[in-house]
Amino acid sequence: MLDGLHQEHINMARLLRDVLSYLSEVSDRQHHPKEDVIYDYYLKYRCQDPDMPTQLLEEHQKLITAGAELRELVEMILMDAVIPQDQMAAKLEQFIVLQQRHLDYEEKEVFPLLRQSLTEDDWRHIEQSWHNSGAEDPLFGHQVAERYRDLFERLQHNHD
Numbered sequence: 001m002l003d004g005l006h007q008e009h010i011n012m013a014r015l016l017r018d019v020l021s022y023l024s025e026v027s028d029r030q031h032h033p034k035e036d037v038i039y040d041y042y043l044k045y046r047c048q049d050p051d052m053p054t055q056l057l058e059e060h061q062k063l064i065t066a067g068a069e070l071r072e073l074v075e076m077i078l079m080d081a082v083i084p085q086d087q088m089a090a091k092l093e094q095f096i097v098l099q100q101r102h103l104d105y106e107e108k109e110v111f112p113l114l115r116q117s118l119t120e121d122d123w124r125h126i127e128q129s130w131h132n133s134g135a136e137d138p139l140f141g142h143q144v145a146e147r148y149r150d151l152f153e154r155l156q157h158n159h160d
């Protein structure tokens with residue numbers, strides 16, 4: 001029975017590793033940079049206030065660091081290191097809160113501001129400057145990348 005529980009821990013750690021790797025690959029390297037491009041454009045051309053906060057950019061940086069720390073911990077667990085459960089749970093909880101707060105901040109403050117400040121022309125400019133770097137999402141895109149197969153199946157299963 002303990003062997004079974006041990007195996008379940010490994011499965012959970014692997015799944016967590018896939019989630020974190022997805023967040024780092026897509027969120028940190030594609031999604032946030034896209035928001036940064038839009039927000040930079042806004043600050044440069046449409047913002048009247050020279051003291052406009054750069055909170056968005058700072059939060060993106062913080063999320064990168066927090067994700068890397070958590071990933072390191074998960075890797076250690078997968079290498080059989082003994083990590084106290086409360087330490088792991090606290091780190092995970094912090095990370096989730098940070099992500100959630102960030103999403104709320106964007107949805108409630110940043111997006112409405114951008115929506116009301118940027119013109120159609122602005123969006124066209126931004127779209128063009130982003131166009132070249134647009135890679136497809138490896139989990140929610142047309143094709144699921146091999147490295148996210150397990151995660152994809154798990155998500156689908158939870159949805160049924």
Ligand SMILES: [Fe+2]
Binds near residue numbers: 031032035103106
């Ligand atoms: Fe975002």
